[in-house]
Amino acid sequence: MILHRRKLLTGGAGLMGTALLGGCDRFAGTETGRRTLQVGEDANLYVQRLLMSPATLAREFPAAMISPWFKPNGTIDPPDRAYRALAAQKFAAFRLTVDGLVETPLSLSLADLRALPSRTQITRHDCVEGWSCIGQWAGVPLAEVLKRAGLKPQARYAVFHCADTLEYAGSQDGAFLRPGHPGAVREAYVQLAAAEDWGGAPTATDAPKDDWGQGSADSEPEDKRTPIRYYESIDLYDAVNPQTILAYDLNGKPLPVSNGAPLRLRVERQLGYKQAKYVMRVELVGSLAGIGQGGGGYWEDRGYEWYAGI
Secondary structure, three states, X not given: OOOOHHHHHHHHOOOOHHHHOOOXXXXXXXXXXXXXXXXXXHHHHXXXXXXXXXXXXXXXXXXXXXXXXXXXXXXXXXXXXXHHHHHHXXXXXXXXXXXXXXXXXXXXXXXXXXXXXXXXXXXXXXOOOOOEXXXXXXXXXXXXXXXXXXXXXXXXXXXXXXXXXXXXXXXXXXXXXXXXXXXXXOHHHHHOOOOOOOOOOOOOOOOOOOOOOOOOOOOOOOOOOEEEEEEEEEEHHHHOOOOOEEEEEEOOEEOOHHHOOOOEEEOOOEOHHHOOOOEEEEEEEOOOOOOOOOOOOOOHHHOOOOOOEO
């Protein structure tokens, strides 16, 4: 079970005595409670930024401390047909889009990304659910990508649009629906994220269209519901940190599907839900108001802190 922001903060941070009483949930649901939690989040961000520079690094570990298995979490086998078509071909047709408030929009293949300067780091992933894993990540620093795109003066945030549908909108009663999975989750994904297990059952050559224009039209009827795919954001302060990378390798092998192939964000000074998987597009924006419900991320729109510094 994923911890709600108010439980995480009131249980661990001790913001104020009222929130620690048996009625903390009721308190956090009030306008005063919400303001209190926001103060806690703002204080966390303020203290972190006061004590750190954009170049401050999270702790890195020796190779001997790498976890024997890096636990996958959240989506581990995206149901989206366009994604599965890419996965079946080992992402040969994948293109990362970089657009928004940039001077030169980019469309980069995995080969393009691997040709850019890279960084390898052994860091600890801390999940809001309470578990941690240490892994070796390799990828291109986000700063290198942004440098090539050229930021416009108005740019303040990098938004990561991902391939995995978490819910559908547009049902008759307005409720969100969890997507049905097109096939059983392979036991291999749960037991071991093998680099050559790219996931996805054999898929027809003609993939359906998707939001990034990477598939061709399919003869099957399209789902009329609106998919809500994972999205996340960071500000430019964290975007230029040397440890903020778009990772394509885990523990010396290509990133497996269960851990976010072909590309995932690593922003090492924040909690795990900020480490967006299945990244397809990086959009530079001046405000988060137009992203999702305005909170800056999928879970943030459902009550989590936008800044999850550790």
